[in-house]
Amino acid sequence: MPPTGLIEQAFAPAAASIEAGNIPGAVLGVVTSDGDRAVQWAGAAQIDPQREPVSRTTWFDLASLTKVIFTTTCVLQLVEEGRISLDDPLVKAIPDLRQYDMNAAERRLTFRQCLAHQTHLPAVEPLYTYGQDPGTLRAFILQRVWQAGPPVYSDINYMLLGIAIERITGQALIDQPLPEELSFRPDPKLCAATERDTWRGRVIRGEVHDENAFALGGASGHAGLFGTIDGVLDFARSLLDGSALSPESIKAIRTRESDKRTVGWEACHAGWHGGDACSPDAIGHTGFTGTGLWVDFERGLAWSLLTNRVHPSRHKDSGILGLRRATGERVIALFDEHAQL
Template identity: 80%
Template sequence: MSLDKIIDRAFAPAFAAVERRDIPGAMLGIVTADGQRDVRWKGHAQIEPHEESLSRGTWFDLASLTKVIFTTTRILHLVEEGRIALDDPLITAIPDLRQYDMSAAERRLTFRQCLAHQTHLPAVEPLYTYGQDPSTLRAFILQRVWRSGPPVYSDINFMLLGIAIERITGQALIDQPLPESLSFRPVPRLCAATEHCTWRERVIRGEVHDENAFALGGASGHAGLFGTIDGVLDFAQGLLDGSALSAPSLEVVRTRESETRTVGWEGSYPGWHGGDVCSPTTIGHTGFTGTGLWIDFERGLAWSLLTNRVHPSRHRDSGIVDLRRATGERVIALFDGRTRP
C-alpha cells in the first residue's frame, strides 16, 4: 500500500475527532528510513478569539517532546564530543547543585538517571508561583531540598539537564542552535494556539504553554521547543537513518533503563500511547499540549501526531489518549499491509 493511502486511512480517527470538535486541529505525518514522507491535517490553529485554519507550515508547541528532540539529543551529542559521560554526576557540570549540603542526594544524580527518570525527584512543582525571574528560579531549582520519592516521570530531572547544558555550552537554552523548522522563538502568528491561560490572562500563541518554562525565560530542558510537522519528521528520519546520532548513542536511546523507559524516551509496552502493535524496538514520547512522536526501528517507520488539544482549555476530555493509540495502530496495521475498518 502506498504511503499516501496509508496516511489517508490512518488519519481517519484524528479527522473524526476534529469533526466532533474534541480537538481544534490535528496533523499527522509519516516518514520512513529511506525518506518517504506524507502529511495530512484538518481543523484550526486557533478558534479563540477568532478562527484560523491549520496549514502544513503551522508551528506547534511541542511541550515535552522538548525532552527528546532537544534535551536528550543535546546531552548525547555532548557525550559524543567527550565533554561528559552519561554516568557522570550532574555536579560535573553544576558543581553548585545543593552546595550547602555536600551529602545531598541530588549531588549523586547522574545524567543517565535524570534522562531515564530514575531519580527520587518529584514529577512537577509550580515553580512559576514563586516568581518570574529566571536566574532566581534556576537558583531555586539547584538549592531546593526536594521531597524524596520513588522514581517517576519528572520535569525536574529535565530542568536540571537543561541547566547542565547551559553550563557546559556557555549558552542559554533559548539561544542554542536548532534546525530551521525547530525553534524556541517561533513567530507567534505562525503558531497553533494553546490555552487561554488564567495566570497570564490571555490565549497563549507563540509562547510556551508550560508555566514553569515560561517563568524560566521561555525555554527549559523539559519544555519550550516549537516545531512544524516537517521539523519533527526531519528529526525522526535522522534517528531512523542514523544521521542524527552516532551508533552508540542510538543504541542508548533504544536500550531499556527500566521496564518502560530508555534514556530520554519511553519504550513500547502493553497499553502504551503508541498502540499495541508496535515492534518491541519502538520508542515514543508525548507532549501535554497534544503532541507525540513514535519511532519503530524494526519497521524503519516513524509517525507524529500534532494537535492543539489544550486550546482553549485543558479542563475537558479531548480523548487524546485513545486518539494516539488508534492512530498508531492504524499506521502500523496499514504499513504492514493489513486493512482496518
Template identity: 75%
Template sequence: MHINHLIDPAFAPASAAVRAGDIPGAVLGVVTAAGERAVRAEGSAQIEPDHVGVTRETWFDLASLTKVIFTTTRILHYVEQGRIALDDPLTKVIPDLRQYDMNAAERRLTFRQCLAHDTHLPAVEPLYTYGQDPQTLRAFVLQRVWKPGPPVYSDINFILLGIAIERLSGLPVIDQDLAEGLTFRPDALQCAATERCTWRGRVIRGEVHDENAFALGGAAGHAGLFGTIGGVLDFARGLLDGSLLAAASIDAIRSRQTATRSVGWECRHAGWHGGDICSDSTIGHTGFTGTGLWLDFDRGIAWSLLTNRVHPTRHRDSGILALRRATGERVSAQFNPAH
C-alpha cells in the same frame, strides 16, 4: 503499502476528533528511514479569540517533545564529544548543585538517571508561583531540598539537564541553535494556539504553554520547543537512518533503562500512547499540549501526531490517549516495509 496510501486511513481518527469538536486541529506526518513522507492536516490552529485554520506549515508548541528532540539529543551529542559521560554525576557540569550539603542526594544524580526518569525527584513543582526571574528560579531548582519519593516521570529531571546544557554551551536554552523546522522563538502568527491561561490572562499563542518554562525565560530542558510537522519528521528520520546520532547513542535511546523508559524516551509497553501493534523496538514520547512522536525501528517508520488539544482549555476530556493509540495502530497495521 505505499506511504501515501496509509496516511488517509491513519488520519481518519484525528479527522473524526476534529469534526466531533474533541480537538481544534491536527496534523499527522509519517516518514520512513528512506525519507519517504506523507502529511495530512485538518481543523483549526485557533478558535478563539479569532479563527485560524491549521496547515502543514503550522508551528506547534511541542511541550515535552522538547525532552527528546532537544534535551536528550543534545546531551548525547556532548557524550559523543567526550565532554561528559552518561554515568557522570550532574555535578561534573553543575558543581553548585545543592552546594550547601555535600552529602545531598541530588549531588549523586547522574545524566543517565535523569534522562531515564530514575530519580527521587517529583513529577512537577509550580516554580512559576515563586516568581518570574529566570536566574533566581534556576538557583531555586539547584538549591531546593527536594522531598524524596519513588521514581516518577519528572519535569525536574529535565530542568536540571537543561541547566547542564546551558553550562556546557554558555547559552540559555532559548538561544540554542536548532535545525530547520524547530525553534524556541516562533512567529506567533504562524502558531497553533494553546490555552486560555488564567495566570497570564490571555490565550497563549507563540509562547510556551508550560508555566515553568515560561518563568524560566521562555524555554527550559523540559518544554519550550516549537516545531512544524516537517521539522519533527526531519528529526525522526535522522534517528531512523542513523545520521543524527552515533550508533552508541541510538542504542541508548532504544535500550530499556527501566520497565518503560530508555535514555530519554518511552519504550513500548501495554496500554501506552503508541498503540499495541508496533514492534517491541518502538520508542516514543508525548507532549501535554497534544503532541506526540513515535519511531518503530523494526519497520523503519516514524509518525507524529500534532494537536492543540488544550485549546482553549486543558480542563476537558479531549480523548487524546485513545486518539493516539488508534492512530499508531493504523500506521503500524498498514505499513509493511517489504511492500
C-alpha cells in the same frame, strides 16, 4: 506506508476527533528510513478568539517532546564529543548543585538517571508561583531540598539537564542552535494556539504553554520547543537513518533503563500511547499540549501526531490517549499491509 494514498486512512481517527469537537485541529506525519513522507491535516490552529485553519506549516508547541528532540539529543551529542559521560554526576557540569550540603542526594544524580527518570525527584512543582525571574528560579531549582520519593516521570530531571547543557555549552537554551522548522522563538502568527491561560490572562499562542518553562525565560530542558510537522519528521528520520546520533547513542535510546523508560524516551509497553502494534523496541514520547512522536526502528518507520488539544482549555476530556493509540495502530497496519504487496 507509501508517501501518498494511505495517509488519509491513517488520519481518519484524528478527523473524527476534530468532527466531534474533541480537538480543534491536527497534523499527522509519517516518514520512513529511506525518506518517504506523507502528511495530512485538518481543523483549526485557533478557535478563540477567532478561527484560523491549521496547515502543514503550522508551528505547534511541542511541550515535552522538547525532552527527546532537544535535551536528550543534546546530552548524547555532548557525550559523543567526550565532554561528559552518561554516568557522570550532574555536579560535573553544575558544581553548585545543592552546594550547601555536600552529602545531598541531588549531588549524586547522574545524567543517565535524569534522562531515564530514575531519580527521587518529584514529577512537577509550580515553580512559576514563586516568581518569574529566570536566574533566581534556576538558583532555586539547584538549591531546593527536594522531597524524596520513588522514581517518577519528572520535569525536574529535565530542568536540571537543561541547566547542565547551559553550563557546558556556555549558551542559554533559548539561544541554542536548532535545525530548520524547530525553534524556541517561533513567529506567533504561524503557531497553533494553546490555552486561554488564567495566570497570563490571554490565549497562549507562540509562547510556551508550560508555566514553569515560561517563567524560566521561555525555554527549559523539559519544555519550550516549537516545531512544524516537517521539523519533527526531519528529526525522526535522522534517528532512523543514524545521522543524528552515533550507533552507541542510538543503542542507548533503544535500551530499557526500566520497564517503561530508555535513555530519554518511553519504551513500548502494553497500553502506551503508541498503540499495541509497535515492535517491542519501539520508542516514543508525548507532549501535554497534544503532541507525540513514535519511532519503530524495526520497521524503519516513524510518525508524529501534532494537536492543540488544550485549546482553549486543558480542563476537558479530549480523548487524546485513545486517539494516539488508534492512530499508531492504523499507521502500522497500513504500513505492514503495503509492505506485503
